Amino acid sequence: MKIILTGAGGNLGQAISRVYERKDVELVKFRNEIDLDLTNRLDVLGTIGAVKNADFLIHTAAYTNVDGAEKNPEAAFSVNSTGSQNIALACQQNGAVPVYISTDYVFDGRKNTAYDEFDQTNPINVYGRSKLAGEYYFQALLNKYFIIRTSWLFGPEGNNFVRRVYEEIKVKDELPVVYNHSGSPTLTDDLAQGIWEVMRSGAYGVFHLTNAETTTWYDWAGYILELMGEDKDKLRPVSWDDLGLPAARPVNSVLDNLNRRLQKLPPAPTWKEATAALLHRLTT
Numbered sequence: 001m002k003i004i005l006t007g008a009g010g011n012l013g014q015a016i017s018r019v020y021e022r023k024d025v026e027l028v029k030f031r032n033e034i035d036l037d038l039t040n041r042l043d044v045l046g047t048i049g050a051v052k053n054a055d056f057l058i059h060t061a062a063y064t065n066v067d068g069a070e071k072n073p074e075a076a077f078s079v080n081s082t083g084s085q086n087i088a089l090a091c092q093q094n095g096a097v098p099v100y101i102s103t104d105y106v107f108d109g110r111k112n113t114a115y116d117e118f119d120q121t122n123p124i125n126v127y128g129r130s131k132l133a134g135e136y137y138f139q140a141l142l143n144k145y146f147i148i149r150t151s152w153l154f155g156p157e158g159n160n161f162v163r164r165v166y167e168e169i170k171v172k173d174e175l176p177v178v179y180n181h182s183g184s185p186t187l188t189d190d191l192a193q194g195i196w197e198v199m200r201s202g203a204y205g206v207f208h209l210t211n212a213e214t215t216t217w218y219d220w221a222g223y224i225l226e227l228m229g230e231d232k233d234k235l236r237p238v239s240w241d242d243l244g245l246p247a248a249r250p251v252n253s254v255l256d257n258l259n260r261r262l263q264k265l266p267p268a269p270t271w272k273e274a275t276a277a278l279l280h281r282l283t284t
C-alpha cells in the first residue's frame with residue numbers, strides 16, 4: 001500500500017510514521033510548508049500529482065493555533081480551508097483516497113450528551129469554522145473520502161496536556177486546570193491505528209476516532225498525578241473563562257465513536273489506559 005502523508009513533522013504525523021513503519025506500507029511524507037505549501041495550488045497539484053499509484057492521502061497538516069486563528073482568520077482559512085481544497089483537487093487528479101483529519105471544534109458544545117457523526121455541526125471559533133470548511137471541500141469535490149474527527153491529542157511528540165502536567169508539576173507548587181470542559185483525550189498512536197482500520201474498511205464517510213470514555217481537563221490532570229504518585233492538592237480548578245483566551249471552546253466536545261461501532265471496527269483503548277501507556281513511556 002502507498003500512502004501520501006501531509007504534516008508528517010506534526011504530532012499526529014510523527015505518530016503515523018512510527019506506527020505505520022511496522023506495517024507493509026510505503027509512506028510519501030511532506031513534513032511542513034517547506035516540503036509542500038498547502039496554500040499554493042500549483043505546488044500542491046504538481047507535487048502530489050507527481051506521486052504515482054498512491055492508494056490514500058492522509059491530510060494531517062493544518063493551522064492548529066486555535067487562539068492565533070481568532071487574531072488571524074485568513075491564515076487559518078488559507079491553510080485549513082483553501083489548503084484542503086487544494087489537497088482534494090490533487091486527489092481528484094491522482095486518484096488517492098483522502099483521509100482528512102478534522103476536529104471536535106466543529107461542534108458548539110451545547111449538547112448534553114456525546115456528539116456522534118450524524119449530529120449537526122456549528123463551530124463557535126475561527127479554527128473550527130476553517131476546519132469544517134475543509135470537510136466541505138472533500139465532500140463536494142470527491143465521491144470517496146474519509147473525514148476523521150478527533151480531539152484532545154496527546155503523545156510522545158510535541159507539547160501536549162500530559163507532557164505539560166508531567167513536566168510542570170515537578171517545578172510548580174500549583175497548577176491551574178480547567179474543570180468545566182468535557183472531552184475525549186486521544187493518544188496519537190491509538191489514532192494512527194484507528195485511521196489504519198478505517199482506511200482498510202472501505203466504509204467511506206465521516207468517523208469520530210478518540211480513545212474510549214470521557215473526562216474533564218481537571219480529572220485528567222488528577223489521573224496523571226495519581227499515576228506519578230504526586231499530590232493532587234497541587235491542582236487548582238479554574239473555569240475556561242478564567243483563562244481569558246481569545247477563542248471560545250465548546251464546553252462539551254465529547255465525540256461518540258458511533259460509526260466505528262456501526263462498521264464493527266475494533267474499539268480504542270480507554271483514555272486512562274492510553275495515558276498510563278504514555279506516562280510509562282515518558283518515565284522509562
Ligand SMILES: NC(=O)c1ccc[n+]([C@@H]2O[C@H](COP(=O)([O-])OP(=O)(O)OC[C@H]3O[C@@H](n4cnc5c(N)ncnc54)[C@H](OP(=O)(O)O)[C@@H]3O)[C@@H](O)[C@H]2O)c1
Pocket residue numbers: 006007008009010011012013031032033034036037038039059060061062063064079083101102103104131150151152153154158
Ligand atoms: N492537537 C489536537 O488536539 C487536535 C485536536 C483535534 C483535531 N486535530 C487535527 O489533527 C491534525 C494533526 O494535529 P497535530 O496536533 O498533529 O498538528 P501539529 O502538530 O500542529 O502539526 C501540523 C503540521 O502541519 C504543518 N503545516 C502547517 N501549515 C502548513 C502549510 N501551509 N503547508 C504545509 N504544512 C503545514 C506543520 O508544519 P510546521 O510545524 O512547520 O508548522 C505541522 O507539520 C490537524 O489537522 C488538526 O487540526 C488536532
